[in-house]
Amino acid sequence: MSRTGQDVGAFSLAKAIRSVRKRILGQHAVTGLTLLALISIAVACGSGNASKSTPTQRPSVVLPTVTLPALPSGSADQTGLLIYVDPIAQQTISLNLSTGERRVVPGIVPSAGAFMIADCTDDGRLIAYTNSAISQQASTVSFLGEGAPGKSIELKGSIQGMALSPAGDRLAITVGGIAVPHLELLDVQSGATTVLPSGKGIPGSARWSPDGQRLVVDVNNNGISDIYVLDVPASSISKISSRPSAETPDWSPDGRTIVFSAGDERGGLPQIYAVDPDGKNEHKLTASAPEKYSPRWSRDGSLIAYAGIVTVPVASSRPARLHNQAIWVARADGTNELPVTDVKLDAAPLAWCLQGPWLQ
Numbered sequence: 001m002s003r004t005g006q007d008v009g010a011f012s013l014a015k016a017i018r019s020v021r022k023r024i025l026g027q028h029a030v031t032g033l034t035l036l037a038l039i040s041i042a043v044a045c046g047s048g049n050a051s052k053s054t055p056t057q058r059p060s061v062v063l064p065t066v067t068l069p070a071l072p073s074g075s076a077d078q079t080g081l082l083i084y085v086d087p088i089a090q091q092t093i094s095l096n097l098s099t100g101e102r103r104v105v106p107g108i109v110p111s112a113g114a115f116m117i118a119d120c121t122d123d124g125r126l127i128a129y130t131n132s133a134i135s136q137q138a139s140t141v142s143f144l145g146e147g148a149p150g151k152s153i154e155l156k157g158s159i160q161g162m163a164l165s166p167a168g169d170r171l172a173i174t175v176g177g178i179a180v181p182h183l184e185l186l187d188v189q190s191g192a193t194t195v196l197p198s199g200k201g202i203p204g205s206a207r208w209s210p211d212g213q214r215l216v217v218d219v220n221n222n223g224i225s226d227i228y229v230l231d232v233p234a235s236s237i238s239k240i241s242s243r244p245s246a247e248t249p250d251w252s253p254d255g256r257t258i259v260f261s262a263g264d265e266r267g268g269l270p271q272i273y274a275v276d277p278d279g280k281n282e283h284k285l286t287a288s289a290p291e292k293y294s295p296r297w298s299r300d301g302s303l304i305a306y307a308g309i310v311t312v313p314v315a316s317s318r319p320a321r322l323h324n325q326a327i328w329v330a331r332a333d334g335t336n337e338l339p340v341t342d343v344k345l346d347a348a349p350l351a352w353c354l355q356g357p358w359l360q
Contacts, residue, residue: 068100069303069329069338080299080352081359083118084327085110086345092116092129094359095340097303097329105359107144116350117159120145121168122210122253122299124354128171128188132159137178141171141186144358153191155184161205165212172196172206172215183217185232199228199237206230207250209277216240216249216258216277227260229277240279245270248294251277252332253301259285261293261306272306272334285334292328296349305329307348308339 081094083105092108095101110116111131118129125146132139139159142152147168158177165171171186173193183196183203196206201221208215215230227241227249241260247270249260258277261270264284269291275282286292290308297304308328323344330337341347353359 068097068340069336076355078300079303080124080354082298082305082327082329082340083120083350083353084341084347085116085350086347088345092118092350094353094355097340103359107358117162117205118350119162119164120351120353120356120358121164122166122354124356124358126164126168126356127351127353127358128162128164130159130162139175139177141173143188145356149188149191153186153188155186155193161203163205163207163215165208166210167212170212172208174203174205174217176202183215183230196230196232197235197237198230201225204247209251210253210255214277216251218247218249218260220247227258227275229258238279240277241273241275241282243273243282246273250295250297252297253299259295259297259304261295269311272304272330286330286337287334288337290326290328294348296352297332298352299354302332303329304332304334305340305349305352308337310343 075098076096079097081096083092083094086093087110090110090112092105092110094103094105108118108129114131116129116131118127120127126148127144128141130139130141137156139155139157140152141155141159141162143149155173155175156178157175159173160176160181161174163172169188171188173184173186175182175184181202183198183206185194185196198217199219201219204218204220206215206217213232215232216227217230218225218227225245225247226239227246228237228239230237240258243262244264246260246262249258251258256276257274259272259274262273263270270293271284272286272292272295273282274285290310293307295304295306306328308326310324312324323346325346325348326339326343327341327347327349328337328339
């Protein structure tokens with residue numbers, strides 16, 4: 001059966017990951033690439049509809065058909081706004097879970113055929129973002145908000161992951177494309193870069209500790225992905241988890257817990273796990289049916305958002321679904337899991353950001 005232009009563009013995160021893993025294998029003779037490198041590759045999903053819209057008349061935001069998690073009024077001041085891409089409308093959206101309000105972020109426009117990565121400072125005053133196409137030989141990082149550099153910063157290679165330091169002065173960037181995948185530290189004001197150690201293998205997207213001294217990152221070595229903590233001043237790196245397919249970690253706002261996606265010894269679907277920064281107290285948080293990737297802590301540490309993929313059985317009377325990924329939100333202990341976007345969006349969380357001057 002032939003597919004429409006929209007169907008061809010409507011890749012879920014999982015399908016895109018498989019494609020890029022093959023690409024990396026061919027270019028560098030190694031396997032694997034972390035899932036966070038593709039967070040929001042679904043920007044390209046709506047390419048079929050996008051051609052029917054004009055810059056001044058875009059489709060409206062697609063609303064979920066499910067109930068949002070119950071939160072106290074005004075709690076967005078603590079949890080932050082959940083930022084994601086609506087690939088059908090080709091818009092970046094901020095979701096206030098306490099009110100259900102979804103607002104378009106006017107200064108951050110997704111590009112068709114690219115995937116978006118974004119992150120913000122702890123206080124919400126500054127946000128950094130990039131539209132990075134896998135085939136590009138160069139990438140551009142742009143900024144919005146207070147203290148933003150006067151111009152965008154261009155880097156060689158394709159940005160596969162990006163994290164803005166709590167103070168907003170540095171970006172931890174995973175670079176791939178024409179270059180052998182590696183981690184770089186970018187000075188936001190000067191544009192100078194420094195290569196960071198990441199052990200043997202392909203690094204995924206790193207995330208900062210709240211004190212801005214360490215990074216947590218997954219590293220894929222010959223198809224085996226483990227979680228590491230990198231001490232930036234000391235340039236030392238240590239493994240904290242070696243669960244099957246351990247990927248896409250994030251550091252809690254209080255600095256005490258790291259969450260990540262991983263499988264289990266029995267080959268079960270990827271779920272969300274938690275571990276202390278020293279590798280102790282590792283435990284499973286979620287157990288529901290969707291596959292789970294790219295967990296992101298809310299700003300107050302009370303919630304975790306992640307990309308949840310609804311799988312289709314191998315033997316099924318229904319045709320396979322092209323659109324099968326939503327953003328889910330759960331409590332910090334993994335309970336009360338609820339989707340907050342429709343699966344037809346194939347959306348994934350970009351970041352939790354306190355409201356700032358970038359949202360006008």
